[in-house]
Amino acid sequence: MNKKILIVTAVLYGLVMLSSCKKYLDVKPDDKFLESQLFSSKVGIESVLNSIYLQLPNSPLYGENLSTTAVELFAQQYNYSASAYSAFSYYNFNDPSVVPVIDTIWSSSYNTIVNINKLIANLAVYPGVVSKAESDIIAGEAYALRAMLHFDLLRLYGPVYSTHPQVSAIPYYTVATPDAQPFLNAADVMVKILADLHTAEGLLAADPIITLGKQEVLQNDGNDFLRFRNLRMNFYAVKALEARVQLYAGNNAAALAAAQNVINSGAALFPWSDPVAVNAGGNSDKVFSSEIVFALQNLNMYSQFDATFVSANSVLAPSDFRLQETYEVQTGEGVNDYRYRSQWGGVLYGIMRQFLKYTDVTDQTKTFRYMQPMLRMSEMYYIAAESETDPALALGYLNTVRYNRGLSNLPDGTDINAELLKEYRKEFYGEGQLFFYYKRTNASMIPDGSGMDDYSFQYMRDSYYVVPHPQY
Numbered sequence: 001m002n003k004k005i006l007i008v009t010a011v012l013y014g015l016v017m018l019s020s021c022k023k024y025l026d027v028k029p030d031d032k033f034l035e036s037q038l039f040s041s042k043v044g045i046e047s048v049l050n051s052i053y054l055q056l057p058n059s060p061l062y063g064e065n066l067s068t069t070a071v072e073l074f075a076q077q078y079n080y081s082a083s084a085y086s087a088f089s090y091y092n093f094n095d096p097s098v099v100p101v102i103d104t105i106w107s108s109s110y111n112t113i114v115n116i117n118k119l120i121a122n123l124a125v126y127p128g129v130v131s132k133a134e135s136d137i138i139a140g141e142a143y144a145l146r147a148m149l150h151f152d153l154l155r156l157y158g159p160v161y162s163t164h165p166q167v168s169a170i171p172y173y174t175v176a177t178p179d180a181q182p183f184l185n186a187a188d189v190m191v192k193i194l195a196d197l198h199t200a201e202g203l204l205a206a207d208p209i210i211t212l213g214k215q216e217v218l219q220n221d222g223n224d225f226l227r228f229r230n231l232r233m234n235f236y237a238v239k240a241l242e243a244r245v246q247l248y249a250g251n252n253a254a255a256l257a258a259a260q261n262v263i264n265s266g267a268a269l270f271p272w273s274d275p276v277a278v279n280a281g282g283n284s285d286k287v288f289s290s291e292i293v294f295a296l297q298n299l300n301m302y303s304q305f306d307a308t309f310v311s312a313n314s315v316l317a318p319s320d321f322r323l324q325e326t327y328e329v330q331t332g333e334g335v336n337d338y339r340y341r342s343q344w345g346g347v348l349y350g351i352m353r354q355f356l357k358y359t360d361v362t363d364q365t366k367t368f369r370y371m372q373p374m375l376r377m378s379e380m381y382y383i384a385a386e387s388e389t390d391p392a393l394a395l396g397y398l399n400t401v402r403y404n405r406g407l408s409n410l411p412d413g414t415d416i417n418a419e420l421l422k423e424y425r426k427e428f429y430g431e432g433q434l435f436f437y438y439k440r441t442n443a444s445m446i447p448d449g450s451g452m453d454d455y456s457f458q459y460m461r462d463s464y465y466v467v468p469h470p471q472y
Helices: 003-020 031-039 042-055 070-074 099-125 132-157 186-203 235-248 252-266 301-309 320-326 338-343 377-387 391-403 416-427 434-441
Strands: 168-171 183-185 292-297 344-348 352-355 371-376 445-447 457-459
Touching: 031 042, 031 099, 042 099, 042 132, 070 099, 070 434, 099 132, 132 168, 132 186, 132 235, 132 434, 168 186, 183 186, 186 235, 235 252, 235 292, 235 371, 235 377, 235 434, 252 377, 292 377, 320 352, 320 416, 320 445, 338 344, 338 416, 371 377, 377 391, 377 416, 391 416, 416 434
Parallel strands: none
Antiparallel strands: 168 183, 292 371, 344 352, 445 457
């Protein structure tokens, strides 16, 4: 089966997914009748958007493959020397253990995009079912989620953007159609991503997270559907995603402006985490939840975590040498780093420490219990530090994060990019961002996750950075 047929299959499957969701069991199976039933009621429209959010943290997407497993293995985050996952770390994309994973990321992403496009289209077909204000918010979230999924497809399956923006990358779906869309080059995909984000920003101009301007909107603003805005693609999440996209595209000035928007306007909404809460023991806030601009509600988080980091035959963890090197434990940095202290546990098998970021929070009153981080305030500071042309201001952004991680300020003259690399390695464990950092910067060698000394590196090439499209 060729690539175009594969996409058509994904699209058709996505159309079926709407009718197979449990929320729609009492609806007649005819597609057009189904759509009229769904989109002629406020509850139906809201349920469609909610079902999209429920798809995102499933294992094929951000529940595992795009957060804790596949992309982290590509980034050499774990000791793979005796692991069932070793083919991922060797970039053996044709291995039988790897092929199903990269195939399902592709198909699940496009399935979700289809459902998003159905929602966007039907908001126009059935106007007035929800208020104009709510319709704008729903559409704004949908456009931004569509941009996010296409962006991650581009980052994974597309070329190294900094060197080959004109190389064929992925299709960009803006309509829910069974007709295969053409593969676009990476630069053209980037234009469409930014266009969707611009549309989303306009639609979310009256997001309650802006208009209410207070922390309570992240918990309950009196409207059940519009509460917990940090668990939805809110206005500041759109700007944060724009900053990430613009930096990847090499548009540093635009990336800085978007990051500064979130830093300056969102500071009161997304404050730095309290060190006491972060280091509080069994129910500690290991995800630093107050700083998360956008998270998914992953109800399978702890079963997924257990299967990968606790009870698996091949538990994922870095070598203890590599972990201590990452957090600079030997220099004393790691002893004070809140991330190292709260997110890493006792030694496994005498050589590795257990990753704890997503261990179960048994206190069910904790609002962060199932939060899957997607966009953080710290990343905005990293983007600002990398994009800022004034060295003093750049260092200030970087030192702000370090201070809020229990670390001392770096002096004038610090190599900002070298320190940013260290920060990406520490900050985003289990969140799937490090591989994309390496790809964006076209790193020629990266630390080997199984390394036992300072000279263990994985030497990279373009073919390691470009995951192949599914082949049948």
